[in-house]
Amino acid sequence: MTVSTAIARLNAADQDFARHLDHLLSWESVSDDAVNQRVLDIIKAVRERGDAALVEFTQRFDGVDAKTIDDLILDRARLELALTRITRVQREALEKAANRVRLYHERQKQDSWQYTEADGTVLGQKVTPLDRAGLYVPGGKASYPSSVLMNAIPAKVAGVGEVVMVVPTPRGEVNELVLAAACIAGVDRVFTVGGAQAVAALAYGTESVPQVDKIVGPGNIYVATAKRHVFGQVGIDMIAGPSEILVVCDGQTDPDWIAMDLFSQAEHDEDAQAILVSPDAEFLDRVAASIDKLLPTMERAEIIEKSINGRGALIQVRDMQQAIEVANRIAPEHLELSVADPQAWLPQIRHAGAIFMGRHTSEALGDYCAGPNHVLPTSGTARFSSPLGVYDFQKRSSIIFCSEQGASELGHTASVLARGESLTAHARSAEYRILTEKGN
Known part of the structure; x- marks a missing residue:
């Protein structure tokens, strides 16, 4: 079996970078x-x-x-x-x-x-x-x-x-x-x-x-x-799209580690997405070499090859600040901060399903046994969605108890607003409970 990769290379400095990134991220899960x-x-x-x-x-x-x-x-x-x-x-x-x-x-x-x-x-x-x-x-x-x-x-x-x-x-x-x-x-x-x-x-x-x-x-x-x-x-819970990983790396992590992290999501299926962002162009080259070296050793090499070639990318950015900006733009399901001081960058991360901190924290640990849930928002929905959790299986009911005095005070406010909406029954329902000067 012969496998080879031609992973896309993007540069955030290019004039049409935004258009290419949008095309790379586009995913339609609509049923025919x-x-x-x-x-x-x-x-x-x-x-x-x-x-x-x-x-x-x-x-x-x-x-x-x-x-x-x-x-x-x-x-x-x-x-x-x-x-x-x-x-x-x-x-x-x-x-x-x-x-x-x-x-x-x-x-x-x-x-x-x-x-x-x-x-x-x-x-x-x-x-x-x-x-x-x-x-x-x-x-x-x-x-x-x-x-x-x-x-x-x-x-x-x-x-x-x-x-x-x-x-x-x-x-x-x-x-x-x-x-x-x-x-x-x-x-x-x-x-x-x-x-x-x-x-x-x-x-x-x-x-x-x-x-x-x-x-x-x-x-x-x-x-x-x-x-x-x-x-x-x-x-x-959600309508999940293909699995995704985005690795932000400062160029100091072992390139074989990064390649395998990318593979860990690419092996799910051909539509999975694996992206690496780094300001170090030479490091991107080394990771590309690791991808070519390690791919033939993988059991699911053909699936990984199609995923990497079809939806993967190595993205060069100006600096780590721009890398974080790109990460927030992508809003990935899994985000690896493979950097020296991940805690320093964490406050700037706004959109990600799960954030894996440091060089030794592979996404695979989160899939199985770290503790946090691995059911995560995909396809950019981390902009407004969260991982599956206990809160998804609980519902909340409001509790309202008005004392006699409280009902009277609130009744004035409710009456004005209800009559402003021409909802007379609402107004009168509240007004019935307004205390008169005699207290009845």
């Missing part, structure tokens, strides 16, 4: 009409025929010989069995990662609060976990037990009453690591269904699959399209 219609048909079938439709679609799309919905349900005992089927080293790694993820997310928990004003009015916020969350997990060989931990553990830390996992098992292929991760993370129920039909089942419920309040987890274009369509019926 055929995919969209197929997903709508699947959702409609699941809503109308429930379990029967799930069995039928699982037979057709996954090649699973299921006769009834009971053939697609895994109980807690089956998850515990998976723990005995993986190696001791694998179990220890899962448990250590789960513990670190749990400890990190415990710090994100929000508590209810109240305060009392001088007149006795009480205002506050009540924080309540969701009743039930649905976790979509890709199945077969492209399975990610780490994603099970990252999606299920924050839900459990938040206090979600029930976590329901759906995972396809194409041609009956069960990934024991995924089931073991589900066991360790505390998943309550597992259904071996996937695709748009699984999303529809979680959103609307069937005779066997319970309706959830929010659906999280990655999937293919059919899953992403289905999540778009059921949003509003349920909450969703």
Whole structure:
């Protein structure tokens, strides 16, 4: 097998740099009409025929010989069995990662609060976990037990009453690591269904699959399209694009390390994006040489090659200040600050899903076991979105209690504003509670 790279080289000093960067970053995840219609048909079938439709679609799309919905349900005992089927080293790694993820997310928990004003009015916020969350997990060989931990553990830390996992098992292929991760993370129920039909089942419920309040987890274009369509019926985490990494380096890190960091995202799929930004042109040359040297050693060399050639780039900037400006412009999913003093630059980072500080902090550590969540905003959405967390599985209700005096005082203000909006019933409702001079 022959692989070679022709990674793009950009220079921020060029007049048309902004245009080239925009072109490099452009990504359309919009479904075509055929995919969209197929997903709508699947959702409609699941809503109308429930379990029967799930069995039928699982037979057709996954090649699973299921006769009834009971053939697609895994109980807690089956998850515990998976723990005995993986190696001791694998179990220890899962448990250590789960513990670190749990400890990190415990710090994100929000508590209810109240305060009392001088007149006795009480205002506050009540924080309540969701009743039930649905976790979509890709199945077969492209399975990610780490994603099970990252999606299920924050839900459990938040206090979600029930976590329901759906995972396809194409041609009956069960990934024991995924089931073991589900066991360790505390998943309550597992259904071996996937695709748009699984999303529809979680959103609307069937005779066997319970309706959830929010659906999280990655999937293919059919899953992403289905999540778009059921949003509003349920909450969703995000519509994720391809994985991304942006490395900002001062030129002093081992170029082999940087090349492998770029590969770590490029190997996900051909549309993944790996970009290096540095003010050191000679260093960019050395990294390019490392890429060519190391690529033939990679198991997923062909995927990496297509990703690097199609969406990768080495970007030269004037100085580190401009490197940070470019990083904020890109708003990457993963940002590595591979520099001598990352803490000095951190205050200037405004847009990034996760920030990996220093030369020794590879993005891969964050994917598996550092602790913070690896479900991150992609395609520039870090400008307004955050990593998945406990807060995604909690909702907030406002608390308002007015004392007699407080209702009277606020009633004057509400009355003026309501009448200004020609909402007379609003005004009179507030006015009824305004105290008269006699206090009645």
